[in-house]
Amino acid sequence: MPEPLEVLLLDDEPIVGRRLKPALAKIGCAVEVFENPEKALARLQEKEFKIVVTDIRMDDIDGMQVLEFVRERWPESKVIMITGYAMMSLAREAMEKGAFDFIAKPFKPDDLRRVIAKAARALGYTLDFEAAAPEGG
Amino acid sequence: MSLIAISADSYPQGLDIAQRTAAALGYGLLGRELLAQVAADRGLPQEQLVQALEETPGFFGMRTRRQQELLLHIQAACLERLLADNLVCYGLGAHLYLVGVSHALRVRVLAEPQQRAAELAALRGLPPERAAKLLERQDQERRRWSSQFFQADEMDPAQYDMVLSLGNLEPEKAVEIICDAAGYRKFQAMTYSRKCLQDKALAARVLAKLMPRFPDIRLQASDGTVVAQVQSLKRDQRKKQEAVRELASQVPGVSYVEVQVIRDYFGQAAQSGR
Amino acid sequence: MTSIPQNQPPAVGAGGQAERTRLAERAEGIRRALVERPRFSLRLQMYLGFLAAFILSAGVAVALVYNFHDMENKIRFLEIVNDYVMEVEQARRFEKNFLLYGSNLSDALDSVFQAEQILTRNAGELAAVMGPGWSQVMLPKLRGYQALLERLGRLQGAAGAQGGPARQDLQARVRKEGQEMVSAALALLSKEKASLSTTTRRSRQILIYSLALLLVVLVLNAYLLGIRMLGSINRFGEYANRIAAGDYTPITPSRRYRDEFTDLALAINAMIQELENREAVLIQSHKMRAVGTLTSGVAHELNNPLNNITLTAHVLQEDYAGLSDAERQEMIADVVQEAGRAKKIISNLLDFARETGSQLEPLDLPHLLQETIDLAANQIKLLGIKIQLQSSDNLPRVHGDSQQLRQVFLNLILNAIDASAKGGKIQVIVVPADEPNYVAVKVIDFGSGIPAHILPSLFDPFFTTKGRGKGTGLGLSVSQGIVAKHGGRIMVSSQAGQGATFTVVLPVTTIPAELGEGRHPEPANRAKA
Structure with a gap:
């Protein structure tokens, strides 16, 4: 078993974290889930996550701010919105600010896993994407 | 990792820019050659496809509905090809149906006006003053064509991400600018924009299939789900829904069809008046 | 397979239909009340007035003609009496000559005969003036005098000499009789002259008095007509002002009779109804525009529950075998809950979009505003705008149509959203207004403000500062119409760079809560929608 890929997942919808945490664990991700952007930022301040998955529209702190913060603090990390x-305008803005990818809700767990696998490859990790999809995705 | 859709007011000058851009970026070029394949695949006359892209439906010209159909076939085939990234698309009207796809860079190239007039004069054997007049009319026609079939004004700069005037830029410089912009992060492909493109391609495929039988149909596609709206009289409603569903389901990539019926009140009134 | 579209039109129409029927019945009732009054037209009043003046004039003419006729008679009579007096006096002169010189007796007798002729010839006229007994008075006297003269003549011829007591006596009687006859005739003459002057005076008086009376009649006529016409014109002026202010209550009967102004009132009522219909259409179409604006927010917001459902369903499908019952239960519960959330997101908007009849009821403004803000919540969230609602405690209720007022406030809030920069702030404040018995709702944005030169035209129809295709320029105009119908008004104040404040002032409820008159609930459709 390779070293798990550390992922931070931020979404103010609790169900997203609850479902995605086990779903991503299957392909070898160690996921920390946050619902509060402030707490997530505090955590990001102290620890580098290779991959950050964040919602955009949240109260108080915008996902764009999280993106900017991560790009500044951990330029290596890949941020998935x-x-x-x-x-279109929001997607282009996110890409310009350095997002790795941009996914529209609703999405399937596989959609995100595929993007994370791609990001992992870009980072030099290999994830067992097939592990999650017994029927072949 | 992006698409470049180029539109120009002079076909040869725009083609030149498109070819140079594709070469400079190492991208493929998707142009009018596609029409031959569309014609072969779908059993359509190739000259009519070119005509559909160029002519305004007129009194003596092609019927509007037929033209719309041909354009949909072109659109479906073109969008399908565009799913493979890194392409420069020219001469297929893609700038009009790639709206909302964030990794498609839409560029308008304005030809050098005098050269454009000279081209036309040579083509038709006209004196230059007459050619200039004719150009004005052609622009009006293009405006009508684009608003008729794509509800957009092709001449409106707001439709594009970038407008380049060859009157003020050397073609080399223009190509350089386009290549620069294509590298800009804003125009990079992402999951969301690819999905938008896929949805558009699927919608065009289904629409091209349904349009001949249901000319007033409107539809949207998302993730294999197609939502269609048709007008119908009350008594034909169920039959029509079934027909649309069956036809749409035959299109590859469609997993679910929803048919909404908009009550055709005018038709109803006309029927009851009989 | 869906059934939403084909079920919608009747659902949308039903409430409005019943409402329209009710309105039509009310209009019909008023029309009947207007028409079913006794008719007393202006034309008739004019005719009657002129007829009265004519009758009066005709009466005067008749009186004058009669009077002139009377005068003519009198003058004619005077002439006869005058002739008679002259003949009698002539006779007396001859009598004197006869007595003095013994001559001219035949002349005297001749004159007497002439006088008698005059009397007999004009017997008719004399009888008319003096009554039938006149011949007993005048003729016997004349005849007596004649007889005396003849006896005197015979006495003269027989005696042939002067003197003699019999003759003396006869002469004295002749003188006396003659004297009496003349004075009686003179008395008659002067009496008749007096009577003639009375008649003349009377005809003068008739003229003067009747002229005065005619003046009074004409003035009265003009006054009555004037009161009626000017009063009605003033009333209609008030109606016009009222309608202009947006009050579309039909004109009801205000007098006991029906006339040309009733026809005008009927025409105006028809116009009011037409205006009202059009305004209803305008309000509804504007509402649908607001709904259109809101749908993009709703569509995006729907993606969150949809995403939760999609993720949960896929995970459930993927790991079904490996999950415990409790975990499966939890996931299914999540799906159910999120589906409910999705439904709630659209149902607010659908409720608002539904065409409902207008119904007046006492409204709790802070509650209404909270609902309105909820309606725009997704739009607000989309743009990251903060919205604050503040209200004073114990605000009195206002009397109004909740649907329409919600539309007004929604319009103001959407305008404020448009005016606000991304991440801006909007305040909605409900307080008692400065004037008593009014409540003020202020919608405050902190955008770029409204330039002073366009403030006056802000409420004009078709005035818009938004780009082509973005605003119709009818929002504020429609809102103002609705608020005016509620007896309130909208005001705006703005300073460039400081944002704008729109204030809606509404009168508080003074009538007790109306209950019983139900809205038209459509539970079946509601469930479907």
Whole structure:
């Protein structure tokens, strides 16, 4: 078993974290789930996560701010944006600010796993993507 | 990792830019050659496909509905090809149906006006003043064409990410600028924008299939789910829904079809008046 | 397979339909009340007035004609009496000559005969003036005098000499009779002259008095007509102002009779109804625009529960075998809960979009505003705007149509959202207004403000500062119409760079809560929608 890939998942919808944590663990990710952006930022301040998955539209702190913070603090990390408010302008803004990818809600667990696997490859990790999909995705 | 859709007011000058851009970036070029394949695959006359892209439906020209159909076939085939990234697309009207796809860089190239007039004069054997007049009319026609079939004004700079005027830029410089922009992070492909493109391609495929039988149909696709709206009289409603569902389900990539019926009140009134 | 679209039109129409029927019945009732009054038209009043003046004039003319006729008679009579007096006096002169010189007796007798002729010839006229007994008075006297003269003549011829007591006596009688006859005739003459002057005076008086009376009649006529016409014109002026202010209550009967102004009132009522219909259409279409604006927010917000359902369902499908019962239960519960959440997100908007009849009821403004803010919540969230609702405690209720007022406030809030920068702030404040018995709702944004030169045209129809295709310029105009119908008004104050404040002032409820008159609930459709 290779070293697990550390992932921070931030979404103010608790169900997203509850479902994705085990789903991502299957492909070898160690996921820390946050619902509160402030707490997530505090955690990001002290620890580097290779991959950060964040919602965009949240109260108080915007996902874009999280993206900017991560790009500043851990330039190596890949940030994946997930949002229900997907629009071309928002997508382009996220890409410009350095997001690795941008996924519109609703998405399937496999969609995110595929993107994370891609990000992991870009980081030099190999994830067993097939592990999660017994029927072949 | 992006797409470049180029539109120009002069076909040869735009083609030149498109070819140079593709070469400079090492991208493939998707142009009018596609029409031959569309014609072969779908059993359509190739000249009519070119005509559909170029001519405004007129009194003596092609019927609007037929033209719309042909354009949909082109659109479906083109979008399908565009799913493979790193392409420069030219001469297929892609700038009009790639709206909302964030990794598609839409560029308008404005030809050098005098050269454009000279081209036209040579093509038609006209004196230059007449050619200039004719150009004005052509622009009006293009405006009508684009708003008729794509509800957008092709001449409107707001439709594009970038407008380059060859009157002020050397073609080499223009190509350089386009290549620069294509590398800009804003125009990189991502899961969301690819999904948008897939949805558009699927919608165009289904629409091209349904349009001949249901000319007033409107539809959207998302993730294999197709939502169609048709007008119908009350008594034909169920039959129509079934027909749409069956036809749409035959299109590869469609997993679920929802048919919403908009009550055709005008038709109803006309029927009851008989 | 869906059944939403084909079920929607009747659901949308039903409430409005019943409402329209009710309105039509009310309008019909008022129309009947207007028409079913006794008719007393202006034209009739004019005719009657002129007829009265004519009758009066005709009466005067008749009186004058009669009077002139009377005068003519009198003058004619005077002439006869005058002739008679002259003949009698002539006779007396001859009598004197006869007595003095013994001559001219035949002349005297001749004059007497002439006088008698005059009397007999004009017997008719004399009888008319003096009554039938006149011949007993005048003729016997004349005849007596004649007889005396003849006896005197015979006495003269027989005696042939002067003197003699019999003759003396006869002469004295002749003188006396003659004297009496003349004075009687003179008395008659002067009496008739007096009577003539009375008649003349009377005709003068008739003229003067009747002129005065005619003046009074004409003035009265003009006054009555004036009161009626000017009063009605003033009333209609008030109606016009009222309608202009947005009060579309039909004109009800205000007098006991029906006239040309009733026709005008009927026409105006028809116009009011038409205006009202159009305004209803305008309000509804504007509402649908607001709904259109809200749908993009709703569509995005729906993605969250949808995502939760999608993820849960996929995980459930993927790991079904490996999950414990409790875990499966939890996941299914999540799906159910999120589906409910999705439904709630759209149901607010669908409730608002549904066309409902207008119904007046006492409203709790802070509650209404909270609902309105909830309606726009997704839009607000989409743009990251903060919205604050503050209200004073124990605010009195206002009387109004909750649907329409919600539309007004929604419009103001959406405008404020448009005016606000991303991440901006909007305040909604409900307080008692400065004037008693009014409540003020303030919607405050902190955007770039409204330039002073466009403030006056802000409420004009079709005035918009938004780009082409973005605003119709009818929002504030429609809102103002609705608020005016509620007896309130909208005001705006703004300073460039400081944002804008829109204040809606509404009168508080003074009538006790109306209960019983139900809205038209459509439980079946509601469930489907």
